[in-house]
Amino acid sequence: MKVLLLSMDFTVPGMHGGSSHVEGVVRALNALGHEVFLFTRKECGSAEWADQALLHPYYLPFARIGLVRMAQYWMYAFLGALWLSWTKGIDLVWERSRPFGGAGIQTATILHKKSVFELNEPLLYTFAAPAESLKYKVMARLLGSAARRASVVVATHSCMVEGLKPKKVDLTDWGADPELFAKGPHADTIRKAHGLVKGKTALYMGSLRSWHALRETLNAFSLVIEKEPQAKLLFFGQGELSVQCDQWIAEFHLQGHVKKIPCVPHREDLSAFIHAADVCLALYNRNFEWFKKLDYFYSPIKVHEYKACGKPVVASDLGNLRKLVADGKNGFLVNEQDAQETADAILKLLRNPALRKKMGAFNQKEVREKYAWKALVQKTLSLLQE
Numbered sequence: 001m002k003v004l005l006l007s008m009d010f011t012v013p014g015m016h017g018g019s020s021h022v023e024g025v026v027r028a029l030n031a032l033g034h035e036v037f038l039f040t041r042k043e044c045g046s047a048e049w050a051d052q053a054l055l056h057p058y059y060l061p062f063a064r065i066g067l068v069r070m071a072q073y074w075m076y077a078f079l080g081a082l083w084l085s086w087t088k089g090i091d092l093v094w095e096r097s098r099p100f101g102g103a104g105i106q107t108a109t110i111l112h113k114k115s116v117f118e119l120n121e122p123l124l125y126t127f128a129a130p131a132e133s134l135k136y137k138v139m140a141r142l143l144g145s146a147a148r149r150a151s152v153v154v155a156t157h158s159c160m161v162e163g164l165k166p167k168k169v170d171l172t173d174w175g176a177d178p179e180l181f182a183k184g185p186h187a188d189t190i191r192k193a194h195g196l197v198k199g200k201t202a203l204y205m206g207s208l209r210s211w212h213a214l215r216e217t218l219n220a221f222s223l224v225i226e227k228e229p230q231a232k233l234l235f236f237g238q239g240e241l242s243v244q245c246d247q248w249i250a251e252f253h254l255q256g257h258v259k260k261i262p263c264v265p266h267r268e269d270l271s272a273f274i275h276a277a278d279v280c281l282a283l284y285n286r287n288f289e290w291f292k293k294l295d296y297f298y299s300p301i302k303v304h305e306y307k308a309c310g311k312p313v314v315a316s317d318l319g320n321l322r323k324l325v326a327d328g329k330n331g332f333l334v335n336e337q338d339a340q341e342t343a344d345a346i347l348k349l350l351r352n353p354a355l356r357k358k359m360g361a362f363n364q365k366e367v368r369e370k371y372a373w374k375a376l377v378q379k380t381l382s383l384l385q386e
Helices: 017-031 065-087 103-109 124-125 135-148 187-194 214-227 242-251 266-276 291-294 302-310 339-351 353-370 373-385
Strands: 001-006 035-040 055-060 092-096 112-119 151-157 169-171 200-205 232-236 260-262 279-282 312-318 331-334
Touching: 001 017, 001 065, 001 331, 017 035, 017 092, 017 373, 035 065, 055 065, 065 103, 103 112, 103 135, 112 135, 112 373, 151 373, 169 373, 187 266, 200 214, 200 242, 200 266, 200 302, 214 242, 214 339, 232 266, 242 260, 266 302, 279 302, 279 339, 302 312, 302 353, 312 339, 331 339, 339 353
Parallel strands: 001 035, 001 092, 035 055, 092 112, 112 151, 151 169, 200 232, 200 279, 232 260, 279 312, 312 331
Antiparallel strands: none
């Protein structure tokens, strides 16, 4: 089968969770024998795919001006789907939702092609606009129409499809590639380069934005080093709170204990960093407006990648995270607003290598059996045949 995959809100491959998500879907489609034509954003200095027989990436330029960029989303998707359907014989259009999205789904409907529409956020959150505003009404109409026309809508939380009335819904979780993350051959090199002590290292990975519990993470780690002075925190991420994070690191006297790393060039390198850590963190801000209104609706890629590397996870006791982390079984669920509770969970894992090993083995097995991209994509494709 020939698949047009539209993912123009992120550069693929890339280090954003959305980039990793799309990369996982592409690899899974290829592994299942499907040929993929990928439309993605081109950014200066971004990595490109290695030559692959079943993958044809198209790197598209986008304007910086918001309205122009939104128009490009629609134009590229609509015209691209038309062009590739006629020239390459596309069988399936798989579109990742975004503001002013849905053009690929509409084209697939016109051409009587099957389609998958992937929702990653509820509409209210995507648009960050009141439901009565013109902006919301226009974009909700576009995405709502696409969701109703798509052969299958994929989402990670019921709040994402509320009111859309799609034909078929695949309520699922995202995943990871077990083979890509199973080994970390350079972990010892990374420990040496960053002065990490085996058994004393925690890791945070994610965008530096307000929905992540960044200050809370750093505050909790300041309590960890009071008990374990050799402990270090690998702190990955970029975003508008980067400077603020530097200030919090100083506030909590964490200089020398936090290794702040903006990004690494490839996911294989990221795997090595995760393997160099002993405990991985997925703390989200329960006071973030949209989590309070709608619940925690994501299925965070990083949690699946942590687990695929065989690491225990300390996560916020929220929404979808409760499906991925069973408290005391493969990690710990905490109230991230309680710094002492979070620190105690981290310390318990740092001080108990047998528990870390047991939880890590459980996590790797669970990813192989339930959260491997290949199986998740196959499940979605099977709905197209029903």
